[in-house]
Amino acid sequence: MAELKAPRGTCDVLPDESDLWIRVEGVVRRVCRNAGYGEIRTPIFEHTELFERGVGAVTDIVEKEMYTFLDKAGRSITLRPEGTAPCMRAYLEHNLKTRPQPVKMYYIGPMFRYERPQSGRFRQHTQFGVEAIGSPDPALDAEVVSILVDVYRHLGLSGFVVHLNTIGCPRCRPRYKEALVKAVAGWVEELCSDCRRRLERNPLRVLDCKNEACREISGNVPTIFEFLCDECRSHFEGVTTYLKALGLAYEIDPRIVRGLDYYTKTVFEVVHAELGAQDVLGGGGRYDGLAEDLGGEHTPGVGFAAGIERAVMALKAARGDSPGAEAGTGIRVFVATMGAPARVEGFRLVKALRERGVPCDLDYMERSLKAQMKHANRCGALKVVILGEEELKTRVATVKDMSTGEQSQVALEGLVQVLSGDGPGTAT
């Protein structure tokens, strides 16, 4: 057992698994680009103040989960815990309002939160997300939801559900909070200790408590829909209209409230049944107040963030998690050689094949021919080129098809062409 291990809550993605990651990232990029979103790459650390003001000073993230340190000049720096505030910061800093609106951006990258690790939760995790900044149009809310869903659909994932809600705006939300507190007032004794605390700090959180008793109580409480102002009501209707137009299935779930302060109006989550307690694949919403929180002028925006680790977990759960017949190394051709002169020839051949875009490899362990064949098989090679003294002498290599076992003789000169699929192949 190695004495040096990856820090708590972090992990290595080994080559076996990285294929899956690359697939997820590829789908994200394709779906985003098709919808007119360009990639933004913001720093991995920011001034601590950005998150204190953006995410909200009384959120759990800011209160206890940030990786914060002083740099050598005494500045307070924080490893980013989320991607939306940095995107908005970049929008304001670079005056992106001077560009055609809305500005649509996506990102993929690591986020950091000092939390106790558990299934689906890490101290460094990777999020992909999109932000559409500069327009209050409910069509954008729906677009953003559909982008997230499309990513999962294109990954072949099923068994996920879109939960949709609205949490109003600074005009109507306080009225609802008040009504909520009043409605629960008679049952405070029945609430769990966490919820009693929530009641004071953030009453909406009582709605998504997992405790049975709390759920029963909050189930009988008025929903926010009765308290929405006209603007929020029509915005929500707009969002649902557009979602229906897309034929996108969703469930209105008055319990989802989200934990970051900047959300207004639309909030949503995509949950997956097979993920355990941390079942949220991704979530997001509208944040029309964020720009002002950061000292900019009023600028509406919507977006989401989703966890790549969780997407990968869901994909693994779906395929029964049987990497089994080892995904292979992606090698198509293996060049087996015997003797030093043949190895030099093989080394050149491998280089030539790679130049032609054929993934190939040869032995580096001084293995016997037999062992090289075995190795080639395990690597998943489709063809093996055998080069020995005889082949060198006659300038004709033996090519074995690993699935049929058939062998053919191919002149060295035409080998690259045959193996790269250009020529019909076979000879002499």
Added chain:
RNA sequence: GUGGAUGUAGCUCAAUGGUGAGAGCGCUGGACUGUGGCUCCAGAGGCUGUGGGUUCGAAUCCCAUCAUCCACCCCA
């Protein structure tokens, strides 16, 4: 930060307080001196997480610590 479970070979796991800690898979080699998958044989690989303690004797019992897993809180 809180609660529970678990730490033995690269992986999955055995071993009543009592010889030199084992097996399967994987890895390397051989049977087959130039031919993979199947089979058989062999080899390499361990400070039993770490540090204390109890004991004639500890992988095993006790304490501490670290780590992992699961759940809470919260979130991706």
